[in-house]
Amino acid sequence: xxxxxxxxxxxxxxxxxxxxxxxxxxxxxxxxxxxxxxxxxxxxxxxxxxxxxxxxxx
Numbered sequence: 001x002x003x004x005x006x007x008x009x010x011x012x013x014x015x016x017x018x019x020x021x022x023x024x025x026x027x028x029x030x031x032x033x034x035x036x037x038x039x040x041x042x043x044x045x046x047x048x049x050x051x052x053x054x055x056x057x058x
Contacts (some may be wrong), residue, residue, distance in 0.1 A: 011054065018050030 026043035030036070 009058070014050075014054055014057070019048065020053065021050065022047040 022043050024038050025046045029042040030039040033039075
């Protein structure tokens with residue numbers, strides 16, 4: 001194992017939150033609107049928004 005690498009726990013927790021938020025919102029969109037296309041759109045939009053925030057934080 002390479003012990004010189006440090007894991008940024010803040011970034012890891014934020015990534016976990018983004019994944020859960022995108023899946024939760026996609027599930028909610030499917031239950032409310034019963035549309036696969038809208039579900040995929042919501043999933044992608046929330047995930048890309050979260051990735052943009054993670055990239056901005058560095």
